[in-house]
Amino acid sequence: xxxxxxxxSEESYALIEGDFKNFRVKRITxxxxxxxxxxxxLYFIPGEITCSNLGLTDQxxxxxxxxxxxxxxDGLGFYMEDKETGELACVRLTHRMxxxxxxxxSLDIQxxxxxxxxxxxxxxxxxxxxxxRYGIDEYAExxxxxxxxxxxxxxxxxxxxxxxxxxxxxxxxxxxxxFLSSPWTVAGTKSLGFEELGSLSYETVRxxxxxxxxFPDPEKVKGVNLYLKVFVFN
Ligand SMILES: CC(C)(COP(=O)(O)OP(=O)(O)OC[C@H]1O[C@@H](n2cnc3c(N)ncnc32)[C@H](O)[C@@H]1OP(=O)(O)O)[C@@H](O)C(=O)NCCC(=O)NCCS
Numbered sequence: 213x214x215x216x217x218x219x220x221s222e223e224s225y226a227l228i229e230g231d232f233k234n235f236r237v238k239r240i241t242x243x244x245x246x247x248x249x250x251x252x253x254l255y256f257i258p259g260e261i262t263c264s265n266l267g268l269t270d271q272x273x274x275x276x277x278x279x280x281x282x283x284x285x286d287g288l289g290f291y292m293e294d295k296e297t298g299e300l301a302c303v304r305l306t307h308r309m310x311x312x313x314x315x316x317x318s319l320d321i322q323x324x325x326x327x328x329x330x331x332x333x334x335x336x337x338x339x340x341x342x343x344x345r346y347g348i349d350e351y352a353e354x355x356x357x358x359x360x361x362x363x364x365x366x367x368x369x370x371x372x373x374x375x376x377x378x379x380x381x382x383x384x385x386x387x388x389x390x391f392l393s394s395p396w397t398v399a400g401t402k403s404l405g406f407e408e409l410g411s412l413s414y415e416t417v418r419x420x421x422x423x424x425x426x427f428p429d430p431e432k433v434k435g436v437n438l439y440l441k442v443f444v445f446n
Contacts, residue, residue: 218308219287224382228290228375235292235301235368237375240284248284248291249277251300256358261393262329265414265433272323279326282315283307283355288383290376292368302368305355306376309389311343328426332417336391336440339410346387346444352380354390357397370400377404381445388443393436406441413437 229237240248257263257273266272283289288306293299307315321327342351354376357369380388390406392398393414414433417426427433 217285220383224379227382228379232292232371233366234295236295237290237292239287240289240291244291245281245284247300248303249280251303251360252280252358253277255360256356261436265427266325266328268325269323272325275321275323275326278319279316280305288352290372292372300360301363302359302372304357304372304376307353307355308350309353310350331419332426332438333391335412336410336438340440342387342389342442348386351387351389352385354388373400373404377443386445390441392439392441398439401441406443409440409442411437411439
C-alpha cells in the first residue's frame with residue numbers, strides 16, 4: 213500500500229468488520245488481493261451487464277483487474293467470507309475520487325472494451341458534475357460488488373453497502389457515488405436512500421470521436437441503462 217495514501221482509521225474499520233449471518237466481514241489486505249481478483253474474474257466480469265456486453269478479451273480482463281488493484285489500494289474495500297469454510301462470498305470495492313487527480317493514469321489501457329468503460333463513465337460524470345454540485349474536492353466511488361453465485365440472494369451485497377455507508381460517513385466523506393446497470397443493484401440502492409443524478413442508454417451511447425455505437429449489438433442491450441446515483445451524508 214502506498215505510504216502517501218490516507219488510510220482509514222481503526223475506529224472506522226470497527227464499524228464494518230465483524231459478523232453478519234454466517235459470514236464475516238473483513239477489510240481487503242495485500243494478502244487477500246489474489247482471491248479477491250479471482251472472484252471478480254470468475255463471477256463479476258462474466259455476470260455484469262456492461263462488461264459482458266463489451267466483448268471481453270484476455271487483455272481487457274487483465275486491464276479491468278488492474279483497475280481493481282488500484283481501487284483496493286485506498287483501503288476502502290471489503291469482503292465477506294463464509295465463517296465455516298472461509299470461502300469468499302462477496303466483494304465490495306470502493307475507492308477515493310479526488311478532484312483533478314486521475315488515479316488510473318498509470319495504467320496503459322489498450323483494449324477497446326476498457327476504453328469504452330472509461331468513455332461511458334466519463335460521459336456520466338460530466339452529467340453528474342459531482343464536485344461542483346456539492347462543492348466538494350473528493351468523494352467515495354462504489355466501484356463494484358460481486359457475490360459468489362452460491363451466496364446470492366442472502367442480503368450480502370446489500371449489507372456491504374449498508375456497512376460501507378456507515379464506514380464512509382465515519383471517514384468524513386460527504387458524498388458516495390455509484391454507477392449501476394444491474395436491475396438488482398438498482399433496486400437495492402433505491403431502498404438504501406441513493407438518489408439518481410442521470411442515466412444513459414446502452415442502445416444509443418456513442419464514441420465521442422467516431423460517433424459510432426459503443427455497444428456493437430444494440431439488440432443485446434435493449435432497455436439497458438447505466439445510472440449515476442449518489443448517497444449524500446448528512
Ligand atoms: C448483483 C449482485 C451483486 C447481487 O448480490 P446479492 O448478494 O445476491 O444481493 P442481495 O442479496 O444483497 O440483494 C440486493 C437487492 O437485490 C435484489 N436481488 C438480488 N438478486 C436478485 C435477482 N436475481 N432478481 C431480482 N432481485 C434480486 C434483492 O432482493 C435486494 O433488493 P431489496 O433490497 O429491494 O430487497 C450479484 O448478483 C452479482 O454478483 N452479480 C454479478 C455482478 C454484478 O452484476 N454486480 C453489480 C454491478 S456493480
